[in-house]
Amino acid sequence: MKFADFMTRESILAGVTADSKEAVIREMVQALLGAGRIEADELESIVKAILKREELGSTGIGRGVAVPHTKHPSVDRLVGTVAVSNEGVDFDSLDGEKVYLFFLLVSPPDRPGDHLRALENISRQLRDDTFCRFLKQSKSADDIQQLLDEADNNQFVSQ
Amino acid sequence: MNSRITTSRTVIxxxxxxxxxxxxxxxxxxxxxxxxxxxxxxxxxxEPRRACGTSVLQMVSLGIPEGSEVLVEATGSDAEDALRALTALIQMDFDDPHEIQNKKRTSDAPDPETSAGR
Structure with missing residues (x-):
């Protein structure tokens, strides 16, 4: 699965200023709404579901990366977005470090395979130091979109 | 280290x-x-694809779906204990780790294949 299969340019956020876990999650879900990927009356429910998932254990998996996510019955296909913070956000990460790169996923409850393949793609790309560095340095949503496109074209990893 | 062994077991x-x-x-x-x-x-x-068992990023990047066969391999002085705990965890669908202790007592799983250290 490629980034283009579940991410759209309209929901990408560069230079997010949110400074808490809830704030950054809320801003990203709001961006999904702005891009027409979720319904307005589902926003609160999706934010709450993602925060509830975080209570089971942070999705901040180290290396300055977090993948907040949830299953939600209001979506009929996997939707996601990416955000970059220049300052970093305390996210209760496994390694205790701040998070700079966020990949948020909302998937239909009956499609665990799609969620797994999206996670596979995200984590495979994030294993590449160059991809991570360029992403952290991104100044605009267009920069981020370009990096995701390049990743989709296998320009960062050979696996 | 005189007790450095490698042991492994395949789990679905x-x-x-x-x-x-x-x-x-x-x-x-x-x-x-x-x-x-x-x-x-x-x-x-x-080809076989490997991931470090303490790297979330590496393991998730293998994209392992339900039904997959996964070889868990441990090398070190407590390899057998590690393998027993980790295979039990997989068999419990990665449930809360503190339940492992209870599971271990009732487990009648066959002994893992043990081989000489590297």
Missing amino acids: VTNPDGWHLRAASVFAQVADRFESKVEIVVHTKE
């Missing part, structure tokens, strides 16, 4: 969500409790 992932993020996180936390080095290996059509 029965969790409907596969080796997802929380599963990998819990597995990594349990693997980290042991001195032994832990790796997981999945066989694909092309």
